[in-house]
Amino acid sequence: MPSFDGKKAAELHRHLHSHLPSDPALRVKALESLLVEKGLTTSETIDSWVEAYSDEIGPKRGAKIVARAWVDDGFRDRLLANATEAITEFGFEGRATAHLKAVANTVDTHNLIVCTLCSCYPFSILGVAPNWYKTAAYRSRAVRDPRGVLAEFGVDIAPDTKVNVWDSTAELRYMVVPERPKGTDGWTEEELAAIVTRNSMIGTERDLGTGGDS
């Protein structure tokens, strides 16, 4: 049973800090050996989880959602009204998307997602969060200096463009719907999905390239 005692948890952290090897690779290797020996998981299962989140579960899913929102106004409306329900049209519902909210960029609004308290992220549609999303640098600065953060990512926001920062402090999870770039009229949903980047769905990219001059 959990102790529900923060002091006890802190003490265990200190013990682990002093008893385990300092290299994370060694700590994780020992943990895997132990859990496999105890029959709680298998190395093949761990391989499968890596595989699942390296390919199938990742930002390609989010990109498909965005592309459909660009070509299908009805879907766009459903997505912005209730993203949790809308993504079931793809079968992408799952871990950390039971309270999903999609926020759309416009000509004069830009959206940026962060979790200042931990690293909440909509796993089942965007996969594993990038490391930078989980760093103190991003988490501390996204709410205080979003324009400075965006500039580091090469995104310049006009002074009269409003930035909305969404800090995922509860179990709601957020995704940004970027604007459809010009010059993509007549493109298929698949072609459009191919230009939607992970960062554009977090909000650290704004103007998507069309594969030509960018």
Place this chain on the structure above:
Amino acid sequence: MDSVHDLGGKQGFGPIDVNEPDEPFHAEWEGRAWGITCSTRAPNVPIDWWRFVRENSVPTDYLSRPYFDSWIETDMITMIEAGVCTIDELATGKSATEPLASAKPMTTEECVNLTKSAFRRFDVEVSSSPTFSVGDAVVANLTATSGHTRLPAYVRGKPGIIHSHHGAHFFPDDCAKGKERAEHLYTVAFASKDLWPEASESPDMVYLDLWESYLGER
């Protein structure tokens, strides 16, 4: 808890590695850590207690260790408390007991399906009516519990506007203590100019999802 995890608005943290490769795992151990955390969790660990365990990390470790590493250490503590393993076993990687189970290998497809079935709602029906309505002027509490809370320091005492209401969601401050209770949850809009002295001319907004007892009328 006012620990180093509450990072919003803290200053002095350096540039972001914007050129990080796109691959989800940058070292083999990161993938192994992810697979372990997906496949092996101690039983009956509420997410809010798990987060509170992580917030109780050695502060310098919290800020300096890679995220997957910190995540795994939190899993280890929940496993120790559940009696799954000991610190000595974690240090050696050798089990001192007979096997506790006989897990079968899972395929990638099974992992994908399990991710889908991990869908879990956090909202519940409650008999109370919400105190606030969309558009109401509110102020976030000036203080918070020394236990787990999801009221970040940077909005405490600051004025905001109710942007939307989400029904009642499990209340993390209580769930982290093993007491399951729900409260009305709102998205609250804060103007950057009300949060940061250097943002007095800014049109920007910061939205947080906050529970009813974190808020007062204004």
